[in-house]
Amino acid sequence: MDKNLVRNFSIIAHIDHGKSTLADRLLEFTGALTEREMQDQFLDKMDLERERGITIKAQSVRLKYKADDGIDYVLNLIDTPGHVDFSYEVSRSLSACEGAILVVDATQGVEAQTLANVYLALENNLEIIPVINKIDLPSAEPERVKKEIEEIIGLPAEDALLISAKEGIGIKELLEEIVKKVPPPSGSVDAPLKALIFDSWYDSYQGVVTLIRVIDGTIKKGMKILFMAVNKVFEVEKLGVFSPFPVEVNELSVGEVGFLITGMKDIKDCRVGDTITGTERKTETPFPGFKIMKPMVFCGLYPTVNDDFEELRDALMKLSLNDSSFVYEPETSLALGFGFRCGFLGLLHMEIIQERLEREYHLDLITTAPTVKYKITLSNGDIIWVDNPNKFPESQHIDKIEEPYIKAHIHTPEAYLGNILTLCQEKRGIQRDIKYITKDRIVVEYELPLNEIVLDFYDRLKSVSKGYASLDYEFLDYKPSDLIKLNILVNGEPVDALSIIVHKDKAYYRGRELVSKLRQLIPKQLFEVVIQAGIGNKIIARESIAPLKKNVLAKCYGGDITRKRKLLEKQKEGKKRMKQVGNVEIPQSAFLAMLKVES
Amino acid sequence: MLNGNYVRKSAEIKNHGQKLRGVYIHIPFCKRRCNYCGFYSNTDTSLIKGYTQALMEEFENKKRQYADFFKAKEATLFIGGGNPALLSLKDLEKILKTIYSSDLAFDEITIEANPDSLGEEKISSYKNLGINRISLGIQSFDDSVLNLLGRNHSSLQALKSLEIVKKHFDNFSVDIIGGIYGEFRNSKVKRDISHDLKFLAKFSPPHISFYLLSIEEGSFFFNKFVIDEAKQAEEYNIFCEFARDKGYTHYEVSNFAKKGYECKHNKIYWEGGEFIGLGPSAVSFLKENKGIKNGWGIRLKNVSDIKEYIKNVNLTEMEYLDRQSAFCEAVFLPLRTSEGLNLSMLKLKFPEETEKIYGVLENLKKAGFVEQKKGQWIIPEKHFIIGNEIVAKILKGAGL
Numbered sequence: 001m002d003k004n005l006v007r008n009f010s011i012i013a014h015i016d017h018g019k020s021t022l023a024d025r026l027l028e029f030t031g032a033l034t035e036r037e038m039q040d041q042f043l044d045k046m047d048l049e050r051e052r053g054i055t056i057k058a059q060s061v062r063l064k065y066k067a068d069d070g071i072d073y074v075l076n077l078i079d080t081p082g083h084v085d086f087s088y089e090v091s092r093s094l095s096a097c098e099g100a101i102l103v104v105d106a107t108q109g110v111e112a113q114t115l116a117n118v119y120l121a122l123e124n125n126l127e128i129i130p131v132i133n134k135i136d137l138p139s140a141e142p143e144r145v146k147k148e149i150e151e152i153i154g155l156p157a158e159d160a161l162l163i164s165a166k167e168g169i170g171i172k173e174l175l176e177e178i179v180k181k182v183p184p185p186s187g188s189v190d191a192p193l194k195a196l197i198f199d200s201w202y203d204s205y206q207g208v209v210t211l212i213r214v215i216d217g218t219i220k221k222g223m224k225i226l227f228m229a230v231n232k233v234f235e236v237e238k239l240g241v242f243s244p245f246p247v248e249v250n251e252l253s254v255g256e257v258g259f260l261i262t263g264m265k266d267i268k269d270c271r272v273g274d275t276i277t278g279t280e281r282k283t284e285t286p287f288p289g290f291k292i293m294k295p296m297v298f299c300g301l302y303p304t305v306n307d308d309f310e311e312l313r314d315a316l317m318k319l320s321l322n323d324s325s326f327v328y329e330p331e332t333s334l335a336l337g338f339g340f341r342c343g344f345l346g347l348l349h350m351e352i353i354q355e356r357l358e359r360e361y362h363l364d365l366i367t368t369a370p371t372v373k374y375k376i377t378l379s380n381g382d383i384i385w386v387d388n389p390n391k392f393p394e395s396q397h398i399d400k401i402e403e404p405y406i407k408a409h410i411h412t413p414e415a416y417l418g419n420i421l422t423l424c425q426e427k428r429g430i431q432r433d434i435k436y437i438t439k440d441r442i443v444v445e446y447e448l449p450l451n452e453i454v455l456d457f458y459d460r461l462k463s464v465s466k467g468y469a470s471l472d473y474e475f476l477d478y479k480p481s482d483l484i485k486l487n488i489l490v491n492g493e494p495v496d497a498l499s500i501i502v503h504k505d506k507a508y509y510r511g512r513e514l515v516s517k518l519r520q521l522i523p524k525q526l527f528e529v530v531i532q533a534g535i536g537n538k539i540i541a542r543e544s545i546a547p548l549k550k551n552v553l554a555k556c557y558g559g560d561i562t563r564k565r566k567l568l569e570k571q572k573e574g575k576k577r578m579k580q581v582g583n584v585e586i587p588q589s590a591f592l593a594m595l596k597v598e599s
Numbered sequence: 600m601l602n603g604n605y606v607r608k609s610a611e612i613k614n615h616g617q618k619l620r621g622v623y624i625h626i627p628f629c630k631r632r633c634n635y636c637g638f639y640s641n642t643d644t645s646l647i648k649g650y651t652q653a654l655m656e657e658f659e660n661k662k663r664q665y666a667d668f669f670k671a672k673e674a675t676l677f678i679g680g681g682n683p684a685l686l687s688l689k690d691l692e693k694i695l696k697t698i699y700s701s702d703l704a705f706d707e708i709t710i711e712a713n714p715d716s717l718g719e720e721k722i723s724s725y726k727n728l729g730i731n732r733i734s735l736g737i738q739s740f741d742d743s744v745l746n747l748l749g750r751n752h753s754s755l756q757a758l759k760s761l762e763i764v765k766k767h768f769d770n771f772s773v774d775i776i777g778g779i780y781g782e783f784r785n786s787k788v789k790r791d792i793s794h795d796l797k798f799l800a801k802f803s804p805p806h807i808s809f810y811l812l813s814i815e816e817g818s819f820f821f822n823k824f825v826i827d828e829a830k831q832a833e834e835y836n837i838f839c840e841f842a843r844d845k846g847y848t849h850y851e852v853s854n855f856a857k858k859g860y861e862c863k864h865n866k867i868y869w870e871g872g873e874f875i876g877l878g879p880s881a882v883s884f885l886k887e888n889k890g891i892k893n894g895w896g897i898r899l900k901n902v903s904d905i906k907e908y909i910k911n912v913n914l915t916e917m918e919y920l921d922r923q924s925a926f927c928e929a930v931f932l933p934l935r936t937s938e939g940l941n942l943s944m945l946k947l948k949f950p951e952e953t954e955k956i957y958g959v960l961e962n963l964k965k966a967g968f969v970e971q972k973k974g975q976w977i978i979p980e981k982h983f984i985i986g987n988e989i990v991a992k993i994l995k996g997a998g999l
Contacts, residue, residue, distance in 0.1 A: 550828040551987040554810040559882040571991040
């Protein structure tokens with residue numbers, strides 16, 4: 001195929017600014033999908049993605065478009081994941097493109113997330129086409145948003161297209177703009193093969209399916225190829241493109257985007273960002289920017305019913321087939337029995353995995369509070385990494401504790417600045433910068449311990465800014481910190497799954513808060529339940545739950561029996577979903593008590 | 600006019616001594632609906648004629664369909680409501696004549712009645728109709744309570760009717776509602792039971808049903824009255840103590856009787872026995888009749904709407920119990936009674952499930968929430984009030 005007729009582009013947008021709807025409209029307009037095949041938000045494959053309006057896995061679609069100049073072009077739309085946890089994946093998807101459509105909501109304006117992705121696009125030298133969406137809404141303010149794009153992002157926006165993806169307004173103009181403005185791929189067809197991996201997943205029939213962008217040369221069926229970073233050789237079994245349904249092709253040449261199947265079984269061999277080359281003629285230089293993504297957030301996942309352990313193991317195994325950045329290993333808890341310590345890129349990643357386990361595998365899970373990985377220097381000089389509060393050494397053996405910090409960029413309307421500064425201060429943040437990007441919008445830069453972010457920072461940020469502030473962050477480094485382990489005791493017994501690592505200055509406050517939340521979350525039982533928080537041997541907070549006073553139906557005659565039985569069965573089911581710790585039944589929600597925000 | 604001789608004497612029955620079976624007749628008419636009542640009832644008494652006819656038709660149908668049930672055996676009859684005293688003696692006689700025509704030998708025949716509908720004549724006529732037990736819906740001797748509950752009678756009527764009933768009947772029961780504590784329309788409600796206890800002590804009825812007020816869906820109180828459960832629990836204990844002191848046996852969560860005066864009909868429900876219910880919204884439970892293949896029994900529920908019922912008495916919902924439901928009932932029903940649960944009997948029917956609950960029972964026994972007396976497992980009286988929690992724990996233990 002003539003590379004001059006190819007246009008590779010992505011869509012950059014904040015959650016809810018209409019990326020998926022726009023993608024649907026493009027598919028529809030170019031005839032890739034008939035109306036009958038049209039399911040809203042076609043590119044968001046998983047139910048979960050559709051419901052949350054977030055793209056989790058990148059997709060790519062080949063669209064055919066006859067432009068006004070009479071020429072048939074091939075447009076490859078490369079979808080990108082839309083959340084801070086997946087910024088590396090986003091950067092890889094973007095580097096497979098020459099252009100990006102920047103979608104900004106005409107009612108909301110530029111958000112932190114958008115900005116972060118625009119920067120990624122600029123780093124990758126992408127041609128950016130600004131588009132203002134939702135102009136059909138009465139509250140649309142296209143002129144204000146244009147000004148924001150110019151002032152905040154520094155892009156000329158005078159001629160930004162005004163569209164409504166929902167109503168199909170401006171779609172043709174946008175397609176023309178893509179053909180005119182996005183440069184065709186560079187690269188040489190004669191050079192040795194160089195292809196970038198920008199996504200992959202596991203298919204139970206085909207094995208690992210890899211999405212690639214050919215940078216140089218040509219990849220052909222039957223060819224022997226080398227995955228450079230993992231240094232493994234595979235043979236090309238199948239090549240194809242999504243248009244949007246998979247269509248097999250015999251080769252993909254410079255500038256093209258498509259899928260590759262090699263019979264590879266282990267997704268860990270297929271790293272996003274890795275470069276594929278031929279074994280006979282190797283490229284000199286792999287595509288730059290390859291990184292192995294390491295999990296940053298950890299939690300314990302336990303089946304509510306111990307018998308489900310094997311099922312949970314199988315489900316985790318299956319999910320990890322599709323997700324090389326998700327890790328897990330077995331662990332045991334005195335309170336919860338057998339389970340797994342799992343590592344995630346971030347909180348959203350964690351929530352998504354949890355939800356998929358519950359929804360797709362029908363598992364009832366108990367999740368322990370998320371934690372980060374601490375670097376601890378012991379008094380004997382050894383360095384250990386701890387991702388589980390229960391493995392936290394006794395204080396007398398600790399010489400130094402370091403915790404991960406992130407750099408947070410928070411965009412907020414001026415009105416909420418005070419609240420946000422207070423929140424960041426409370427979360428042990430170090431202020432780095434505050435600047436006005438427009439008359440009434442501000443970017444705040446803070447260095448914050450990741451430990452505080454994983455607890456409730458995001459929810460708190462949303463609540464103190466009425467949802468207007470947005471957050472983007474990147475990992476910074478490890479910094480020394482004064483941390484201690486806070487234990488929770490139920491009827492005198494420490495419950496390991498409830499203990500957390502907190503900063504010393506906050507231990508008392510957290511302890512009291514946690515104990516009072518647990519008091520609300522644990523239902524009354526046959527006995528009195530005493531909940532305490534302690535540091536070492538010292539108790540710092542205590543609450544008790546009085547025993548259950550009444551739980552019986554007064555009347556039970558012939559006509560009441562079925563109703564009464566159903567009630568008991570419901571009550572019993574409720575009990576089954578609780579974890580028995582000693583003789584106390586603790587509901588799932590209690591294990592995430594510290595995440596509950598007081599608004 | 601019928602007289603007591605119409606009722607078969609149990610001595611005439613060959614298989615005397617077998618498990619009792621119950622017949623329940625629902626009279627869905629009320630002069631007004633009480634504020635706490637979530638049951639189906641109708642205040643349009645002009646429907647009584649059609650209803651009586653329909654009831655007799657249903658009886659004949661059921662007799663044909665479940666012939667085994669109606670073979671000569673000892674049985675109980677319970678006419679409940681609503682307020683059955685709203686039936687004219689003529690209508691009642693018609694109904695009873697039909698019921699008595701079966702081969703069942705009725706040992707205990709109860710009628711429920713509200714104080715405002717009972718005169719001396721009616722009460723003595725009941726006796727002639729074969730009725731030998733009256734359950735009187737007193738609810739309270741306190742006018743402010745009767746008013747709050749939306750009852751149609753006064754404390755004076757309560758006293759009067761009680762005197763007459765006591766004069767004519769040796770076996771009778773009174774219903775009392777207690778535990779009236781909480782918040783209703785943003786104001787505190789506090790109604791002490793002590794006033795009622797004085798009258799109960801004075802009349803010394805052989806049987807008392809003491810119900811803690813509960814807020815039912817569909818009742819006037821629903822979403823308006825918030826109950827103070829701690830106060831209810833306190834009052835329940837006060838009542839239990841009173842009853843013990845006066846020589847009553849607390850034989851079921853809400854039922855107290857002098858020796859020999861337990862309600863035989865109600866015991867059928869708690870022992871998992873068979874019964875036929877007639878009338879709108881009435882429920883039947885059958886286990887071993889022809890045409891019932893299901894080993895765990897079936898439960899039938901008649902249509903609730905009285906007009907629908909009159910149109911078609913066969914509008915019935917049918918529930919086939921499965922093993923799990925049958926087990927659940929076999930555990931929770933007897934645990935409501937002072938007799939308790941017999942594990943050896945349970946094990947005959949549910950060997951695996953019974954095996955699984957031993958552990959929980961032992962643990963609960965250690966903590967005093969259940970007791971073991973001569974092979975019977977019982978919830979001690981002081982823990983009746985948290986019976987659901989205890990039973991749910993036992994059922995969870997069975998791993999169902």
